[in-house]
Amino acid sequence: MNIGEIARRAGVSRSTVSYALSGKRPVATSTRRRIQDVINELGYRPNATARALKEGRTRTIGLVIPPAGNRLTHMQLDFVASVVEAAARVDLDVLLSPSGGGHDRSFERLVSESRVDGVILMEIRLEDPRVGRLQAAGLPFVGIGHTAGDHQMSWIDVDYAGLVQHCVRHLADLGHRRVALVTRSRELISAGYGPARRASEGFEAAVAERGLDGVEVPCGDDARSGQECVVALLRSHPDLTAVTTINEAALPGIERALADSGIEVPYDFSVTGVAAKTWAEDFRPPLTAADVPALDMGEKAVSLLVERIAAPDTPPRHILLTPPISLRSSTAAAPTGRPSRVSRATR
Amino acid sequence: MNIGEIARRAGVSRSTVSYALSGKRPVATSTRRRIQDVINELGYRPNATARALKEGRTRTIGLVIPPAGNRLTHMQLDFVASVVEAAARVDLDVLLSPSGGGHDRSFERLVSESRVDGVILMEIRLEDPRVGRLQAAGLPFVGIGHTAGDHQMSWIDVDYAGLVQHCVRHLADLGHRRVALVTRSRELISAGYGPARRASEGFEAAVAERGLDGVEVPCGDDARSGQECVVALLRSHPDLTAVTTINEAALPGIERALADSGIEVPYDFSVTGVAAKTWAEDFRPPLTAADVPALDMGEKAVSLLVERIAAPDTPPRHILLTPPISLRSSTAAAPTGRPSRVSRATR
DNA sequence: TTGTAAGCGTTATCAA
DNA sequence: TTGATAACGCTTACAA
Numbered sequence: 001m002n003i004g005e006i007a008r009r010a011g012v013s014r015s016t017v018s019y020a021l022s023g024k025r026p027v028a029t030s031t032r033r034r035i036q037d038v039i040n041e042l043g044y045r046p047n048a049t050a051r052a053l054k055e056g057r058t059r060t061i062g063l064v065i066p067p068a069g070n071r072l073t074h075m076q077l078d079f080v081a082s083v084v085e086a087a088a089r090v091d092l093d094v095l096l097s098p099s100g101g102g103h104d105r106s107f108e109r110l111v112s113e114s115r116v117d118g119v120i121l122m123e124i125r126l127e128d129p130r131v132g133r134l135q136a137a138g139l140p141f142v143g144i145g146h147t148a149g150d151h152q153m154s155w156i157d158v159d160y161a162g163l164v165q166h167c168v169r170h171l172a173d174l175g176h177r178r179v180a181l182v183t184r185s186r187e188l189i190s191a192g193y194g195p196a197r198r199a200s201e202g203f204e205a206a207v208a209e210r211g212l213d214g215v216e217v218p219c220g221d222d223a224r225s226g227q228e229c230v231v232a233l234l235r236s237h238p239d240l241t242a243v244t245t246i247n248e249a250a251l252p253g254i255e256r257a258l259a260d261s262g263i264e265v266p267y268d269f270s271v272t273g274v275a276a277k278t279w280a281e282d283f284r285p286p287l288t289a290a291d292v293p294a295l296d297m298g299e300k301a302v303s304l305l306v307e308r309i310a311a312p313d314t315p316p317r318h319i320l321l322t323p324p325i326s327l328r329s330s331t332a333a334a335p336t337g338r339p340s341r342v343s344r345a346t347r
Numbered sequence: 348m349n350i351g352e353i354a355r356r357a358g359v360s361r362s363t364v365s366y367a368l369s370g371k372r373p374v375a376t377s378t379r380r381r382i383q384d385v386i387n388e389l390g391y392r393p394n395a396t397a398r399a400l401k402e403g404r405t406r407t408i409g410l411v412i413p414p415a416g417n418r419l420t421h422m423q424l425d426f427v428a429s430v431v432e433a434a435a436r437v438d439l440d441v442l443l444s445p446s447g448g449g450h451d452r453s454f455e456r457l458v459s460e461s462r463v464d465g466v467i468l469m470e471i472r473l474e475d476p477r478v479g480r481l482q483a484a485g486l487p488f489v490g491i492g493h494t495a496g497d498h499q500m501s502w503i504d505v506d507y508a509g510l511v512q513h514c515v516r517h518l519a520d521l522g523h524r525r526v527a528l529v530t531r532s533r534e535l536i537s538a539g540y541g542p543a544r545r546a547s548e549g550f551e552a553a554v555a556e557r558g559l560d561g562v563e564v565p566c567g568d569d570a571r572s573g574q575e576c577v578v579a580l581l582r583s584h585p586d587l588t589a590v591t592t593i594n595e596a597a598l599p600g601i602e603r604a605l606a607d608s609g610i611e612v613p614y615d616f617s618v619t620g621v622a623a624k625t626w627a628e629d630f631r632p633p634l635t636a637a638d639v640p641a642l643d644m645g646e647k648a649v650s651l652l653v654e655r656i657a658a659p660d661t662p663p664r665h666i667l668l669t670p671p672i673s674l675r676s677s678t679a680a681a682p683t684g685r686p687s688r689v690s691r692a693t694r
Numbered sequence: 695t696t697g698t699a700a701g702c703g704t705t706a707t708c709a710a
Numbered sequence: 711t712t713g714a715t716a717a718c719g720c721t722t723a724c725a726a
Contacts, residue, residue: 002703013713018705025706028711043483048460049405050703052396053718060442067432077424084443085414088453093462095407096431096441106435113395114719115440136390223629252599256631282570284603349719360697365721372722375695397719400702461703 006044010035021046060093061305062116064107064130066123067098073221073249075276075294079122079144082298090306092117099130111137118309120144120301124155126192140308144301145194146318154304154316156297160195160246160274161202162322163290167244167272168206168214170288170325174242175334176270178213180233182226182245182254186218199246199274215240219250226253234261241269241334248275251283266332272325286328293323353391357382368393407440408652409463411454411477413470414445420568420596422623422641426469426491429645437653439464446477458484465656467491467648471502473539487655491648492541493665501651501663503644507542507593507621508549509669510637514591514619515553515561517635517672521589522681523617525560527580529573529592529601533565546593546621562587566597573600574607581608588616588681595622598630613679619672633675640670 007014012031019025020035027035038044052058063083066072072080080096087094095116099107100123110116111133118140121130126148134141135152143155164181171179181203183189184196200216207214215237219229229250233240234257245254254271263269265285272288280287300319308314354361359378366372367382374382385391399405410430413419419427427443434441442463446454447470457463458480465487468477473495481488482499490502511528518526528550530536531543547563554561562584566576576597580587581604592601601618610616612632619635627634647666655661 003705004703014704015706015714016712019712022705026711031711043459045455045459046705047400047703048456048462049396049399050718051705053394053400053702053720054704054706056718058396063443065431072424072428077419080427080443081419081445084412084445088445091452091456093453093456094443096410096443098428098431098435105438106440108392109395109438109440112390112392115395222625252629278569282599350721351719361720362698362722363696366696369721373695378695393721394719397702398721400704400718401720401722403702 001042001044003044003046006035006038006042009042010038018046057117058115059091060095060116061087061302062095062097062110062119064097064099064110064119064121066100074279075248075292076122078276078294079298079301082295083120083302084298086299086302090302092302092306107133111139118142118305120305124194126194126197138312140305140312142301142304142308144297147194148192152316154308154318156300156304156319157321158195158274158290158292158297159198159320159322161198161205163274163325164199164202164244164246165206166290166325167274168203168212169210170272170331171242171244171270172206172210172212174270174331175336176212176242177334178215178237178239179207179242179244180237180240181214181216182219182229182233182243182247182250182273183216184218184247185220185225189218195246203244213239219245219247221247221249223250223253223256226250227257228253230254230257231261234263242331243269243271243273245271245273245275248273248279251275251279251287255284266330268335270331270334272331280326280328283330285330288325288328288331290323290325293321297321348389348391350391350393353382353385353389356385356389365393404464404656405462406438407442407463408434408649409442409444409457409466411444411446411457411466411468413447421626422595422639423469425623425641426645426648429642430467430649431645433646433649437649439649439653454480458486465489465652467652471541473541473544485659487652487659489648489651489655491644494541495539499663501655501665503647503651503666504668505542505621505637505639505644506545506667506669508545508552510621510672511546511549511591511593512553513637513672514621515550515559516557517619517678518589518591518617519553519557519559521617521678522683523559523589524681525562525584525586526554526589526591527584527587528561528563529566529576529580529590529594529597529620530563531565531594532567532572536565542593550591560586566592566594568594568596570597570600570603573597574604575600577601577604578608581610589678590616590618592618592620592622595620595626598622598626598634602631613677615682617678617681619678627673627675630677632677635672635675635678637670637672640668644668 003014007017020027020032084094097106097110121143124143124145146155146157189196274290277291280289350361354364367374367379431441444453444457468490471490471492493502536543566572621637624638627636
């Protein structure tokens with residue numbers, strides 16, 4: 001079933017069918033109807049591959065996700081979902097490419113075989129070879145996340161430094177003096193993962209600014225790690241009264257560890273951080289947190305990309321989001337005086 | 348940059364370049380090296396679109412996922428991740444298509460524009476129009492999940508009926524007489540969602556077989572719903588001593604509701620179900636459950652599809668998985684005699 | 695061992 | 711208002 005077959009049955013030339021479909025040239029109403037009838041009858045749709053070859057564009061974008069081995073976080077999942085959805089709204093298909101672990105056939109296919117009109121790169125590292133690769137290929141792309149140096153690229157990101165700083169200030173305002181940052185996994189950090197690195201910066205800045213005692217601990221992306229991490233933290237820092245985190249997957253574990261130690265949030269201890277809304281609202285008590293608008297971000301990334309595809313020589317654009325901190329119920333004034341938390345926990 | 352350019356620079360014909368690349372015809376070593384040098388220098392890779400047009404296949408498969416609106420469950424996410432990974436291993440790209448909510452441009456593009464060589468259909472309904480659509484289009488496909496009638500299609504699924512039956516029998520063996528099934532959302536059920544429907548069947552069968560009192564409640568796919576659901580259940584059925592579930596996302600809420608009521612699992616109450624391993628292990632205490640091998644399933648789905656693409660006229664194959672129930676710590680003998688749970692909870 | 699040329703299914707230019 | 715035809719970049723039969 002192809003355009004020639006339709007043309008034959010409608011008794012017209014292929015070009016007329018093409019024009020009847022695209023409307024790029026007037027077609028007599030009678031002819032058009034005849035063609036449309038045949039098309040409806042046979043359920044014809046033009047072959048996307050042939051069209052792509054002819055038009056020089058695929059109407060497809062690539063979405064580069066972290067390799068499947070490391071299970072995706074909820075936030076990443078929201079990115080994927082919203083990118084796919086937003087792309088579908090403008091009739092773009094999305095080709096998925098798991099990448100990030102070094103040599104990568106799938107990513108290479110994407111950039112060098114003209115399979116896509118542009119690429120959205122998730123989980124960018126501070127130094128990321130894929131950025132150079134895409135630039136060399138001359139393929140339009142945007143990052144969800146951004147590199148260390150300002151490479152000439154469009155991106156959208158969350159201002160982790162600023163947000164963590166806000167969180168710590170909020171805790172300081174409440175009288176907390178010793179606070180911890182529960183960050184992402186050691187591997188991610190040493191791989192140069194931007195959000196972790198930038199969260200550290202914000203944390204250190206705020207701690208210095210307010211003269212607090214700050215302790216920072218890496219933590220795996222799961223409940224168990226969160227739990228272990230907080231248990232260790234409570235043991236090693238008995239005077240800790242607050243924690244802030246950028247590790248949403250650790251939140252259920254953080255909740256557990258505190259509950260197990262007989263610590264009541266927020267009266268004995270405050271918790272805050274930056275996380276997707278669901279996680280914040282699922283925390284007990286509901287978490288005072290900067291809600292990462294992951295769904296918006298995917299959508300905006302698609303807009304940015306569409307823009308770049310349309311006008312590749314336009315200067316790149318950056319969107320740095322600083323969502324406000326939603327005050328929920330997990331932060332309160334630091335507990336005053338002794339009995340310290342330790343005695344309470346063991347009483 | 349195309350094959351003609353390479354040919355020109357290497358001083359050979361385009362076909363020679365093509366053959367040098369594919370190895371489908373011998374090429375003199377010297378010529379081959381000359382060609383390879385040019386290719387390396389320019390970083391040439393054949394245009395995938397042109398190749399697809401010529402070869403009549405795209406080396407791409409479509410993955411039809413539920414629409415992004417309903418946030419994907421972890422299990423669904425594992426399917427996606429494993430499908431993408433497995434496809435990448437055999438050098439297939441994956442085109443994502445959100446579908447399921449009625450009229451669907453993205454799905455239609457997939458099936459009727461020859462964008463893909465085959466389709467993996469997630470979240471199949473008992474009556475699913477997309478199955479007929481794919482069959483009419485003559486596009487190879489496999490389901491993760493299966494319809495009610497045995498349409499002529501390949502699929503892989505988990506035996507929810509059998510597994511829930513096992514779970515209930517296990518509870519009955521432990522002396523539980525009044526048990527509940529926490530299933531999926533009311534919407535999913537009325538939309539004809541297979542796993543929910545089949546879980547019901549298994550539940551009813553086991554309850555009848557063992558002469559138990561069974562109660563079945565729908566529940567949204569999130570912690571809060573799980574919590575509300577169990578709270579309501581405890582109130583309406585004071586003599587309930589066990590619950591089984593196929594709603595993994597509700598597990599954290601189930602855990603909370605029980606803890607809040609002062610119920611200790613497994614001494615006062617048993618919990619079991621079918622869930623991805625992570626969820627089961629994250630439950631407190633670790634959940635006795637049938638672990639759904641979501642990662643395997645994605646991989647097997649890809650194999651099935653590759654098979655069907657290669658031999659479309661082969662009779663379809665079905666894989667119904669019945670993973671064993673992993674005995675962890677959330678089930679124990681039913682509490683004996685009074686004081687009943689109610690009095691304990693309020694004591 | 696290599697080259698020529700047809701053809702995959704479109705779109706769009708040029709003629710009529 | 712419509713038709714013939716070239717072209718997109720590739721693979722592969724057929725020739726040499």
